[in-house]
Amino acid sequence: MLSPMGHTQLIAEFALGTPFDGLSGQVVSISKDMMLNAAAVALAGAAQPEALALTRFAQEMGGNGKCTIVGMGLRTSPVYAALANGTMVHLLDFDDEVVDRGIHLSSAVFPVVMALGEMNGYAGKDVLTAFAVGCEVASKLAGLVGPGLATNGLGVAAAIGATMAAGRLLGLDQEEMENALGIACGSGGWSRADLVFPSRPLQHGRAAMNGTMAVLLARRTFGRFESSRQGIEAPGGFLDCYIDPDSAPSIPDPEALLSQLGNPFDVVQPGVTIKPYPCESAGHTTIDAVLQLVQQYRIDPGEVRSARVTVSPATLQAMVYPCPQSGREARFSLTYLTAAALLYGAPLIEQFTDSAVQDPRVRELMARVTVDAPMKSTSESSPLASQASTVTLDMVDGRQLGHRVDVPRGHPELPLDQDDLEAKFLYCSRYILPPDHIEGAVEQFRDLENVRDITGLASILGG
Template identity: 35%
Template sequence: MTASARLSEFVVKTALDDCPRSGLVQVRRAALDTLGVMLAGAREPAARIVREVARAEGATPVCTVVGTRLRTAPTWAALANGVAGHAHDFDDTSFALMGHPSVPLLATALACAEAEMADGRAVALAYVVGFEVSAALGAALNPGHYQRGWHATSTLGTLGCAAAAARGLSLDLAQTRHALGLAASLASGLKENFGSMTKPYHAGHAARNGVLAAALAREGFTASDSALDGPQGYVTAFGEAASLGAALDGLGQRWHLVETGVAVKPYPSCALTHSSIDALIDLRRRHALRPEQIAAIEVGVTRVTAGVLVYPAPATALERKFSMQFCAAAAVVDGRLDFASFEDGDVRDPAIRALMPKVTMVVDDTLSERLAEHAWSRVTVRLTDGRVLTTPPRGATGHPDRPLSVEALYQKFLACASTAIPNEEAAAIAEQLDHLEEIPDIRALTSRLAGDVE
């Protein structure tokens, strides 16, 4: 049986009740976090540009573009919501995927559910099968796939979104195989574009192409059954996957939603900066650190991290999200990183500008390169009085082993949502998402997601 056929069996035959209850809790948490960052991202330039093009296309007004009054075709809504959700780089991550699962998957699931006038269970199930497919592929192909330069949010996420859309549009086994095969040819996304608008585009790209692949397959469009694992197929082109068979065998037996989970971000920057941000905020608090006391900051990181955080002197807000020098300096000076830290233009705070050259990032070969630990870091701060402060390697706040509390996640959602909709609407959305599977018509949720962002 080909990989496409095995994946299709899982996508078509899985029921929501097959997923462990703890996995469904993760789905609801992911939906709350994801819709919050979509609302917050609606005002960002990348999201605005996509909406302008969607309006110019004049597509049929079927689906909600979150945070706005725009309604458009499912593919355009998936693209627009995907870009908005990733615009702040504040959305969750999966260490199996080595990327961002929930924004593209929720953008896909909501577009399909609105188009089909489906219920909340359909959204939850589409998310579950899409998450498991993308995480299984990630577990098989990573870290080599990611280290080759591919942005897994898009390259692996396109397959996950095609799986989600296939389930959301009620495709049969044959149609689902064709959708996955077509998605294999639509998958793309380069890490070289990190620090630009194209990075958040990748999340929308995955969602849009997942919906497109499923919609075409439903109408009879075909693809090769061996598009994934054939000699000139997806796996060969995107990396070696000796463990592909084991990863696919585990579908429906092990659940990545439960075993590897997602990391919810406390800071709107690349997840690979978060361990060091946590450490420096902690040192600042415990030792009452002031910037003028610091002679040097050394951050030991994995090779994966060193290859991603490539902007020691960032020139834009988007580049700052991938700058260890900026994030470390801001953590010491401000004791926080939030939306205000990434307003566009030059770094204005002279204290941050002065501290950034004192921050160095080095590869620490003692750190684990395991998927669950590749984002860890070790921080050493040398003070002008000769003292040396260090922190042990650890996962950041929000890591599956250190999850955000229910209250912290709720407060993050409110802070994000309030940028586009009234607080009372945000609170009502949170209440609905706490019972996502019980929503009889998803339009009862999406109607609340329409805001006044142009």
Template identity: 30%
Template sequence: MTMAQWLGERIAAFRFEDLPAEALRWARIGIIDTVGVTLAGASEPCARIAHAVASPSLGDALVFGRRERMKPSDAALVNGTAAHALDFDDCSNTLGGHPSAPILPALFALAECSHASGRELVAAYVAGFEAQARLAHAVNFHHYDKGWHPTATLGVFGACAAAARLMRLDAKQTATALSIAASFASGVKANFGTMTKPLHVGHASRNGLIAAQLAREGFTAGDEAFEHRQGFFNVYNGAGHYDADAAMRSWAEPLDIVEPGIAIKQYPCCGSTHPAIDAMLMLVAEHRLTPEQVERVISRTHPRRLQHTNRPHPQSALDAKFSVQYCVARALAQGRVVLSDFEDDAYADPDIQSVMRKVTAEPDPLADQQPDHFGAEVVVELRDGRRVSKRVARAAGRTSANPLPDARIEAKFLDCASHALGRDACERALAALWQVERMADVAAFTAQIEAGLKRD
């Protein structure tokens, strides 16, 4: 049995009724978080440009943040780009990227056009999440280190699997859809810090949906698109650098959305900077630190994370999201890191630039002793000669074992959604999403979102 066939059978057989309570809870949280960051990202330049290129497109799928509808694949492109525009969407240790943003824009577009229920949307979402996680077990972290962006290269399979499940494709059609998606996988880390990174997500969401639609109509694809000598595994990772058996060992035992679970971001920047931000904020709180007291800051993170976050001189707001020096400087200077820190030319603020010059980033010498690669240590040398430090094994909210309180999840949603919706509309949307499985028709929810948009 090929990888595509193995996945196809499990995706097609996936049922809402089989979801454990914890999986449903985490699905609600993933959907809440993704809808919120999509509404916040809808007005970002990358989302506006993607919309301009895709438009006009007549259809029934809502463009989040606009009173406009497009055909599902185009809505998936625009909303997927918006979902990742702020780099504030959820993360996954297994994926080494962002699991929900490639999946949910395609699903919402498809669900509202087919008048699917919330239960159907949830089941498809969890099935897509699990499918991309299984493939991640086969290829990471060599895949990530080589330079692929797993959010896109694996996310396209998540979007495809979810769309196939929502359209009720059978096992054979689903396998074909995944094989088609193997030729759509793309996204290189060289484009981190630019508009192309969120475009990766929109592209993956759209292409996963299209792959499923093509398979439904009888399109054909190779049976061994994953394991063929010129298939996904060998081309993207190379012989000896993947383990296909690892993908097939434990489907849904437990579901990846439950363990290790979704990482909900507290800060609107690259997740690789978050442990250092946490450490710096702890030091600020414990020692009442101010920039004036500080002579030097040393931020130590895993070398894998430092490769794309060692940016002492960010050149744009997007670039600043990947600068651990900038993020740590913000944490020291103001005791928080928020959306406005990455808007316009906030990164160029002279006072922050002055603090940044005190921050040095280097590899963590104890990286190999970490239980995973999401830890950090921050050392602060003070002008009075004291030296204080804090080590964080992983950022708060990074796994289901260390979740954020519901109140913080809700506060993040309301803050993000308020960029597009009025206050009452934000609260109504949040209440509806906490009960997403009770929606009789997802289209009614997107209509509610559209009606709640702020007036221009």
């Protein structure tokens, strides 16, 4: 049995006590893929106007320092670098996501370890280890959050993961780590009211910023800044706030789940999806089904009389814009994703602009798409329980063509390979980095455990 303060103590001990040699080859490989992907999508995010606004904000606040803002050629403090880079990682909804957890890990953890690693000239092995343990803590805590409180709880779980990564990297002691964790437990959660606004990815950046700030305050360098050292299990702590009593039978026992920290790592099981498309993951099986039909039958969009998409109620609950008017709304629209995949092929960043969504050809195709969700299955236990999609096309020549996809590309059962990931990095960074820097960044991420000082890598990402 755990001691009365065991949950918080256990998490801190895990974060501090897991050596690089304790990470399996699979954990190391997946973590490097996640970091490469996070860098890629942050570079793509840097081309958006919101990234410039954040950079100006950091400058205005006097955030001078040694930490790179990705794609901006500027450095700031670790706190503001974490905020800006965490926001950019999630800005285009192109980052990773843990299967059945609903949490995006890299947007909170990657910016923290890169900022602190650059500031202190840490070795790639240390940065990689901190990233892996921070992601593991965040994901395990996400597994405890009840569906009714998921939005708030996932944001705090992400901040705690960022905190544990930062504390591990800076070499906090056990007491400092527990204090930092307690500070992070007071972080604000995430709001779905901001679903299609830039303030939504800002929430991810705040999780990274809050984790960085929690560790810097808890470290005795600035004096003694204390918090509850039972932030997880104390009355009114994380578990009290974010375990939904109505969902208690469907979520794991906290003691049982936290005792499995690192055994296995969640990036291995249940695994992490790295997205091939910059949109809500619940729509990816629909995209894949359309692309398969187009490839198999060489379909011309003009030959499609109508298209019917059949998904689970959980998918329909996530894809909330049947008639999107903007690029941001289109990321959550099955009608748009179906039409865009028919017209353009695999939808990428260019397909999620306001002008692309208002293209008359897309609007006309969208009018031919209907979406149907059958009665909720009794086996469906969460909004992420089923992402299967069946797309049926009625053709003008009388044919009816259909295809079902159960597992989307990028899912752990159908992962992107190394060529896919490198192509994604090239695509995302092509307007920011020169070709030799792109190649150099990919090589360093691939060999991260042998990089003696990540300052050079961070500098490359600055553009």
